[in-house]
Amino acid sequence: MKKLILIDDHKMLRKGISAFFTENSDWEILTEAESLDEIPQIIKIASARPDDKIVAIVDMQLKGTSENEIRDGFEAVKLLAGAGIPSCIFSSHDTGAVIERAMSAEVGAKGFVSKLSDEKMFLDAVNTVASGKTFVQPDLVASFMEMSSLFSILTKRERQIVKLIQDGLTNEEIAAQLQIKLTTLENYVSIIYDKIGCRDRGSLLEKLR
Numbered sequence: 001m002k003k004l005i006l007i008d009d010h011k012m013l014r015k016g017i018s019a020f021f022t023e024n025s026d027w028e029i030l031t032e033a034e035s036l037d038e039i040p041q042i043i044k045i046a047s048a049r050p051d052d053k054i055v056a057i058v059d060m061q062l063k064g065t066s067e068n069e070i071r072d073g074f075e076a077v078k079l080l081a082g083a084g085i086p087s088c089i090f091s092s093h094d095t096g097a098v099i100e101r102a103m104s105a106e107v108g109a110k111g112f113v114s115k116l117s118d119e120k121m122f123l124d125a126v127n128t129v130a131s132g133k134t135f136v137q138p139d140l141v142a143s144f145m146e147m148s149s150l151f152s153i154l155t156k157r158e159r160q161i162v163k164l165i166q167d168g169l170t171n172e173e174i175a176a177q178l179q180i181k182l183t184t185l186e187n188y189v190s191i192i193y194d195k196i197g198c199r200d201r202g203s204l205l206e207k208l209r
Helices: 011-024 036-047 071-082 096-103 119-130 138-152 156-166 171-178 182-196 201-207
Strands: 002-007 028-033 053-058 087-091 111-114
Touching: 002 011, 002 036, 011 028, 011 119, 028 036, 036 071, 053 071, 053 119, 071 087, 071 096, 087 119, 096 111, 096 138, 096 156, 111 119, 111 138, 156 171, 156 182, 156 201, 171 182, 182 201
Parallel strands: 002 028, 002 053, 053 087, 087 111
Antiparallel strands: none
């Protein structure tokens, strides 16, 4: 059977998505969640149904205490991917930088659709992900590819640092997390600015929106 997991912090939106899919497709709702804390239980429920085809629909912004409003969404997708559950992101956070990170091997989303898309595209995206393929909303592909090209000039370590900057960590926090000296981190950051063409953290974040 085809089962959906709905992960969004707005109950009314989950109800709308549930109604659309149950009325217009052969998908059924397996379970719902609104926060990152619920993901382990979601995975437990899904693992008990090995014969079902399961796709998670995930919003980037989840209910929680994270200072970065979309960090929990990335973490949820990563946990689901680790458990073999493919995710299709349905979010208003649809910039090239967000799509690039979500679809990266590190996070592992298989589909991305804006909340401004129409219902048919949303359904197409879920069905494509269920078939084992990837889907990015066509009018978002250009910004996604532009950001992917930008990240391709960075080393693995530099990309890691950029993503921690996006998460709102300070240089001191990043250095501590990566277990490197602050001066080493600052050298990395300077190189990143040069490669991307930014003068400071503010202009970097602006470019990555």
